[in-house]
Amino acid sequence: MALKQKAEELSGETFNSCLLNLYHNGDEGMAWHSDGEKDLKKNGAIASLSFGAERKFVFKHKIDKTTISLNLAHGSLLLMKGTTQTHWLHRLPPTKLVSKPRINLTFRTIVG
Numbered sequence: 356m357a358l359k360q361k362a363e364e365l366s367g368e369t370f371n372s373c374l375l376n377l378y379h380n381g382d383e384g385m386a387w388h389s390d391g392e393k394d395l396k397k398n399g400a401i402a403s404l405s406f407g408a409e410r411k412f413v414f415k416h417k418i419d420k421t422t423i424s425l426n427l428a429h430g431s432l433l434l435m436k437g438t439t440q441t442h443w444l445h446r447l448p449p450t451k452l453v454s455k456p457r458i459n460l461t462f463r464t465i466v467g
Contacts, residue, residue, distance in 0.1 A: 362402035362462045366434050370402065370462035378410070381453030387415065387444045390435075396464040398441075403433040404462075408455040415444045427457075 359370055378384065390401055405427040412433065414423045427433060435445075447459075 358404060358460060359462060362404065362432065365432060366400040366402050366436065368400035368402070368436075368462075368464060370464055372463045372465045374461040374463065376459040376461070378408075378447070378457045378459070380456065381408070381410070381450035384449040385447040387446045389417075389440045389444055390463070391440055394465050394467055396466050398437050399464045400434055400436045401440075402462040403427075403435070404460040405429065405431045405433070405457060406460075407457040408453045410447055410453060410457050411450065413446050413448060415446075417442055417444060 359373065363369055376385075395401075406429055409426050409428045412425055412427050415421070425433075
């Protein structure tokens with residue numbers, strides 16, 4: 356609950372859902388996608404907390420295919436707000452360079 360409160364404080368959002376992903380090592384990742392589930396608050400913030408191994412995270416613009424990469428370090432918070440999900444895809448690419456686990460907590464607001 357302390358992590359949820361900190362994510363809410365930093366994002367200005369109130370969250371009522373948390374998705375936990377465990378990536379055992381760099382062989383596991385997430386394919387290109389946008390978080391567009393119908394029950395997510397439209398243009399609501401998504402707060403993604405990372406623990407464990409540092410991993411590369413990539414955004415790709417849906418129209419012009421521009422990519423932006425960043426490293427998600429242990430203890431980092433990534434906020435995706437506003438129309439991010441409308442205009443951008445994102446992924447956690449697999450890598451042979453990481454052998455340690457990473458835990459990701461993704462706070463969201465579910466409506467309806």
